[in-house]
Amino acid sequence: MEKIKVGVVGATGYAGAEICRLLYAHPMAELAAISSVSFEGMALSDVYPAYREVCDLVCETQADVVEKSDVIFAALPHGLSQELAAECDAKNKAFIDLGADFRLESEEEYKTWYGGTFTDKSLHQKAVYGLPELFREQIKTTKIVANPGCYTTAVPLALVPALEMGYIEQVGIIADCKSGVTGAGRKPAQNSHFPELNEGLSAYKVASHRHTPEIEQTLSRITGKKACITFVPHLLPVNRGILATCYARLKDGVTEEMLRAAYEARYNHEPFVRFLPKGKSADIHNIKYTNFCDVSIFVDSRTGTFIAISAIDNMVKGAAGQAIQNMNILFGLSEATGLMQVPPAF
Amino acid sequence: MEKIKVGVVGATGYAGAEICRLLYAHPMAELAAISSVSFEGMALSDVYPAYREVCDLVCETQADVVEKSDVIFAALPHGLSQELAAECDAKNKAFIDLGADFRLESEEEYKTWYGGTFTDKSLHQKAVYGLPELFREQIKTTKIVANPGCYTTAVPLALVPALEMGYIEQVGIIADCKSGVTGAGRKPAQNSHFPELNEGLSAYKVASHRHTPEIEQTLSRITGKKACITFVPHLLPVNRGILATCYARLKDGVTEEMLRAAYEARYNHEPFVRFLPKGKSADIHNIKYTNFCDVSIFVDSRTGTFIAISAIDNMVKGAAGQAIQNMNILFGLSEATGLMQVPPAF
Amino acid sequence: MEKIKVGVVGATGYAGAEICRLLYAHPMAELAAISSVSFEGMALSDVYPAYREVCDLVCETQADVVEKSDVIFAALPHGLSQELAAECDAKNKAFIDLGADFRLESEEEYKTWYGGTFTDKSLHQKAVYGLPELFREQIKTTKIVANPGCYTTAVPLALVPALEMGYIEQVGIIADCKSGVTGAGRKPAQNSHFPELNEGLSAYKVASHRHTPEIEQTLSRITGKKACITFVPHLLPVNRGILATCYARLKDGVTEEMLRAAYEARYNHEPFVRFLPKGKSADIHNIKYTNFCDVSIFVDSRTGTFIAISAIDNMVKGAAGQAIQNMNILFGLSEATGLMQVPPAF
Amino acid sequence: MEKIKVGVVGATGYAGAEICRLLYAHPMAELAAISSVSFEGMALSDVYPAYREVCDLVCETQADVVEKSDVIFAALPHGLSQELAAECDAKNKAFIDLGADFRLESEEEYKTWYGGTFTDKSLHQKAVYGLPELFREQIKTTKIVANPGCYTTAVPLALVPALEMGYIEQVGIIADCKSGVTGAGRKPAQNSHFPELNEGLSAYKVASHRHTPEIEQTLSRITGKKACITFVPHLLPVNRGILATCYARLKDGVTEEMLRAAYEARYNHEPFVRFLPKGKSADIHNIKYTNFCDVSIFVDSRTGTFIAISAIDNMVKGAAGQAIQNMNILFGLSEATGLMQVPPAF
Structure with missing residues (x-):
């Protein structure tokens, strides 16, 4: 061929x-x-x-x-x-x-x-x-x-199985994301000037980043209902990687086991999504330079909160x-x- | 003397x-x-x-x-x-x-x-x-x-004025925190070994960190009601600094102006709390090696979410x-x- | 097969x-x-x-x-x-x-x-x-x-063509090397503990590193005469890469053009050695995660000094x-x- | 007052x-x-x-x-x-x-x-x-x-006592220097753009940096004879600090003890120069944000080479x-x- x-x-x-x-x-x-x-x-x-x-x-x-x-x-x-x-x-x-x-x-x-x-x-x-x-x-x-954009890949992949199964509330989802600086491109700027980014961390475009409607569009397609999220990106002093820490309210009766089973079933045959074992958290260190998306989930039973954390290389x-x-x-x-x-x- | x-x-x-x-x-x-x-x-x-x-x-x-x-x-x-x-x-x-x-x-x-x-x-x-x-x-x-501990300083200082004025719901608060590695102390360990932390980022002790009850105790003292938060810490590849990104639901009728006025009044005379101008976000780069706590707030009116971000040097x-x-x-x-x-x- | x-x-x-x-x-x-x-x-x-x-x-x-x-x-x-x-x-x-x-x-x-x-x-x-x-x-x-070891690859590859052609003095060679921290291995130690290596730089095992006799053995094989070098390694706050900056005295009558011609001829068909154009300096940024050795040379005509700089990924x-x-x-x-x-x- | x-x-x-x-x-x-x-x-x-x-x-x-x-x-x-x-x-x-x-x-x-x-x-x-x-x-x-400039402070302070006592040859001195990026100033540029400097290291202005004549002027004033050095600066992926690794040929009969005594005597009363104990090497980690210059010396008796390493914060x-x-x-x-x-x- x-x-x-x-x-x-x-x-x-x-x-x-x-x-x-x-x-x-x-x-x-x-x-x-x-x-x-x-x-x-x-x-x-x-x-x-x-x-x-x-x-x-x-x-x-x-x-x-x-x-x-x-x-x-x-x-x-x-x-x-x-x-x-x-x-x-x-x-x-x-x-x-x-x-x-x-x-x-x-x-x-x-x-x-x-x-x-x-x-x-x-x-x-x-x-x-x-x-x-x-x-x-x-x-x-x-x-x-x-x-898709980078955040708009990381956030949906963290949430898809829980949303598809209807295990979490679609209202009130929060995506606290952290991105390496290559996401801002090749052009030098003051906030990517080495001495001013190195050893720093801050949020930017808080609740006003352009990827917001794109993430919402994808989440809406999953559930068939108009989604609305709070999205806050942060700029990390690393070259590559996005970590998306997503929070959603658990629906009544949903257990961690049900969630883990849903994620395993959904991602079992995906070549590039790795669903991590219980207790392990996604780390941008583990996916750099590759097309993998690592996904990890947690349940905060004290507050009824579902936490899904995904990691991708923003450039891959x-x-x-x-x-x-x-x-x-x-x-x-x-x-x-x-x-x-x-x-x-x- | x-x-x-x-x-x-x-x-x-x-x-x-x-x-x-x-x-x-x-x-x-x-x-x-x-x-x-x-x-x-x-x-x-x-x-x-x-x-x-x-x-x-x-x-x-x-x-x-x-x-x-x-x-x-x-x-x-x-x-x-x-x-x-x-x-x-x-x-x-x-x-x-x-x-x-x-x-x-x-x-x-x-x-x-x-x-x-x-x-x-x-x-x-x-x-x-x-x-x-x-x-x-x-x-x-x-x-x-x-x-107090480090997270337990950063999170309350981000939220105090809003809680004291009753402008946000006390239920459902999320604290997504990112910490420099000095917080883990002097003893070498695999996760603070340079090649394995550098260029990485991950959450740890998700919804199970010991600072949780201490933060809740402080928030409860502020409002007089038992608080319960979702607290997720992350380990940053920087030496110093904590950035606490906190999310809470806004009460009806509360505007960004009301919030800004409350923060200004509350922190105006505090020698070490710097409440940042509208649109500016706290950055751990700006408080390193000092006793300052920078606090910035945002309102996501699309979702009715209040976002308060504070930065401190975890060692100071x-x-x-x-x-x-x-x-x-x-x-x-x-x-x-x-x-x-x-x-x-x- | x-x-x-x-x-x-x-x-x-x-x-x-x-x-x-x-x-x-x-x-x-x-x-x-x-x-x-x-x-x-x-x-x-x-x-x-x-x-x-x-x-x-x-x-x-x-x-x-x-x-x-x-x-x-x-x-x-x-x-x-x-x-x-x-x-x-x-x-x-x-x-x-x-x-x-x-x-x-x-x-x-x-x-x-x-x-x-x-x-x-x-x-x-x-x-x-x-x-x-x-x-x-x-x-x-x-x-x-x-x-071979890492330094013992980088230093000889920087010097081989000049030594083979007899263009530099074999006595008085200095190799000032800088290595990423993966060279020290997986075991955590105080000097590779993130907060104590990050934002630092120091020499170690000055003129007493074990790679010294190995480098000298290789240089001796090239010229047939017993070589003796001064070798000072430094520990860099980066994960990967060695930069070897080597200094030698030029022999009389040797010009930069003669040296460049020797390097081009010697390395032209080597799949993994890239001899850089005049004026360009090797950078560990450009060889990371690959088997390349970038080699660049300079002549300080004011002092009669030959400077050869090579870069490799120490792990590759x-x-x-x-x-x-x-x-x-x-x-x-x-x-x-x-x-x-x-x-x-x- | x-x-x-x-x-x-x-x-x-x-x-x-x-x-x-x-x-x-x-x-x-x-x-x-x-x-x-x-x-x-x-x-x-x-x-x-x-x-x-x-x-x-x-x-x-x-x-x-x-x-x-x-x-x-x-x-x-x-x-x-x-x-x-x-x-x-x-x-x-x-x-x-x-x-x-x-x-x-x-x-x-x-x-x-x-x-x-x-x-x-x-x-x-x-x-x-x-x-x-x-x-x-x-x-x-x-x-x-x-x-003085930054390199022009670090290099002379590394060599002064040895030159003043006439313990080293003035001809053939090599200064291999490594600098943090703040030395290049506030203006963003491609080589200080975070993703292209981070995890990298390279030499720049090899044997052609403007600080060369200034260093030579100072060394000449010390000895009264025209000095000529080979000076190669490198750009480090750290914010602050210069490490100057200097090489010179030892004169006959000069011992490490004589050198250590000379450095101790010369720097004993200097408020900002710290001469390090035998075996310790200067590290830019130890002088950051302060006016100190740490100086360490070594003798490579195998090759008759004197090695002096100094560290300063380039901005202080x-x-x-x-x-x-x-x-x-x-x-x-x-x-x-x-x-x-x-x-x-x-």
Whole structure:
């Protein structure tokens, strides 16, 4: 079988570069072309010296990328993907968007949180939200995938089994999330300047982060009822990883055993979700550089509170890895192809 | 005026050593004697080379410390302070305990969470819980101070004004806390071994940490009603600092303005609590090495949730600094004496 | 072709666990059995939760490992490998030792630096020092490989071309090395306790580290003259990586261009050595988690000093990766099989 | 006695802000006015929220600062101090320059390394190089102090006693230095962007750093002979601290005992230099946030090499602390006034 030809638009940002890195290990796909507005004509390894000799592709134009590829990954600032999606759609090429343009079903919410409009509604109808653990059947049917954001992967995966079984109240859910700094991208800023982030920790965009409506949309789809959560992200002085500590009220009569059984059943066959044994807590240390999502649950019987904690690498399962997982689905490959690795333990 | 003679029992642990460090800057107190079971006969600067030439005291016996001091700080493993308190009481010396022996009013809870008993109940009746922002008048009347733990300082200070004014529900409070690793002490362990903590983050003792009953005791005292919270601590890969992100349901009709006014009024004259301007979030970066507690509040009007975030240095306001603050109260000094410093910004 | 059956003795230490992790990506080898004295009967993923579901092998006895494997990797404390080597030799199994027992040719130096003796001199005669860039032809002829230490890989690779060409003085070489803390192993200690290493940096074992004679042995083999270096290691607050900054006096008439040409020629076909362009300096950030050795050189014409800086991941090219590279040589595979990856750039 | 009125020009950069922080603890000086081109009209605590309520001064114009102060500290980009020095000189105000404008005696070297000229040579004749351990008598006689850079403090203090006694060769000295990232200042850049510095280490400006001529000037003054060193700085993923590992050839007949005696004698009465006991190595962990310089020495008798390792906090002894030490000298105070603190040990 011929290898899938992959193009990456926006390859010099963190998410784009991570796709290139991960694809190197993929046996059925090859990086055919990359583009970058800022670094056109330069090699990716000029921007990231780590890539020297193993990933030396030169940045071409976006048009070149579309031309040379079977599937185009877009890692662009929000708002720039819609036009590219249209072009790929016209040429019948698969399109996987790592930005937010196709994630929200409601144009109104998109306008509220991102300030943009849906330029071609038919594209949005074709697009499928690419969280494979929930929507893999739909993903198989599309050529436009809206790859979820990082928090929006970690929080739902922590809660899915409990919500599906109706074991927790949907009202009053709190997601206290902590993210490594790569989530903020490659561009230097004061709050990611080493001396000012190192040895620090703070919340940011408290109850006002753009991932809020996207998480709520996913939780609503699970239960069929409009969800509303309190979401507070924190910026960690580590490179990678998201830890999502989620709190919900337990419904009467629900026991820890019922919950553990639900999680085990739900995630038993998922290649990338690891449900941890009783008493163990997810740690971002254990999933770094891989596509795994570790999930752990606890019951605080003193207060009737359910606590679900998940950990993902924001750049892999929260971005580039999940995008490749979606590509595998689109092209009929086993979902884990090229993505199964042992996380470094130290 | 003669300087207060200070003794530190357990001086080679992190809390004890931090007391010694901070006292060096105190104009009205001097370190008279220190002890350490593990390092008797050795200089403190042999254990901590950072202290060389500025804090070279040699560890003596506990009896020596009591003999030579006006006030004894005990930084001992839980369970070892009661006997020492009795001795200080008999000799009419002030006693400030950084351990948990005198923190809980209820012997039953002490038994449940620490496995010990109250060996002399009269001492427990004399002891006052040393959170100055709440109990400074009582502290003035005692010679035995139970210095609060780190989480048990950060969480109440985040919530006091809202609880005192009755602006939030007391039921359903969640405290998602993140702590630097010095809180776990000086003894090396697998989970504080550099390569296994660095670049990681996980929760621990989920809904089962010993500080839970102590926090609840303080919240109950504020409102006069039995409080019950969900408390989840996380271990951060930083040396110092606690960030407490607390969630509570807003009562009907309470606005952000009412809350901000309450916090401003309550903390306006507190020397060590800094209530942050609207939109700013507490960051452990901003309080390191000092006795400050930064407090920030937010309202999630979409879900009716109140969010209060506080930051302290777990070794200073969460241990040694607060202990010295209590000493200042006991000895009639201005509370901030020797403790007011500009936190390093980088 | 059937896969090579690999056994790892001492699998729960950092080097052993890293071999297991890397082998997962090897297409021609499979982990057949592992052993650990401390964790016999436990799964490797019980010790390293990061390995859950991808590397769950249970620790057996050393005898089991030998029995089930074609090649045995030993990651044992120094002194314990000789007996195991004898056993493998008797059973005609390949043996790759990550410890120091077979690294030094001179029993006297072994005695001086490690305090042991050569129990069976014939084994030592069979053993080959496994630095492939220098000794790959000899490695092909043996079944006992003495895998080099971390510093002892980084320093020679920085200097080989200059020494081979006789461009620098062999007397007066200085190697100022900086290592991540995984080099000190899994066992917690005071100097690797997070709060005491974090935000620190110091030299250790100044001019007295055990890798000194091993580096000198390699440099002597290159030039045929007894080498003597000053070697000062430093402990870095990072998990992985060694940066070796080496200083030597330039011989008269040698220019930077001559040196650059020598390095380019020497390393052009080495799969794992990347000689950096003029002006670029090696950074441990760029080789982490991979088997690459980045080498950069500079000339200080003001002082006639040659400066060569190399970077490796101490756990990969400095231990487990190089061991697998040696296995590939022993078994006639392409040297890079299963080891070629793109280093993460962030 | 009235307090010294201190002005800081360039107060919002790291060095300027650190002066403000340290002055808060000074009993004989008070911050009278600050200026900042970028943040004029804003409070220092708006730029550094850590300073809230303890250092809320508002940035005024440079002219205001000169007007209101007895001594002006300038923390300006290189090249901007000369005019300000002239103004202070005209008004007979003390001037302490943390930039490089007055550090080099030779205008030619200044031109070579900084690209500027000496606009008023008489000012340069008045200026004294402010390394108190070497030049305190001259400092007492001036009103213009050229405060040394960070590397240029650490390297000489490591070598002074050995050079003064003539125990080491002046030719062939190597200074392998490692610096925390605050040395690069407040402005975000790609190489100080958290994800790209964290877990990394590399050399920079190899044998071409601007501090080279300044170090050589100081070493030349010590011995009276033109010195020439090889200087290689490295960028560490820590906030603060410089470790300088210096190598020199021992002269014949010089023993470790002779060297230790020389260092002890030379530094015995220096308030801020701590000469460490035999076998102990300087660690940046032990001097952070203080004005101490720890010095340790070793002899590699195998190669006849002297190794001297010093550690300073680049922002304190390497910048702001040393500037205040110089102010104390200028104003006839005890040198340690307001600067003596116990370094945090964790």
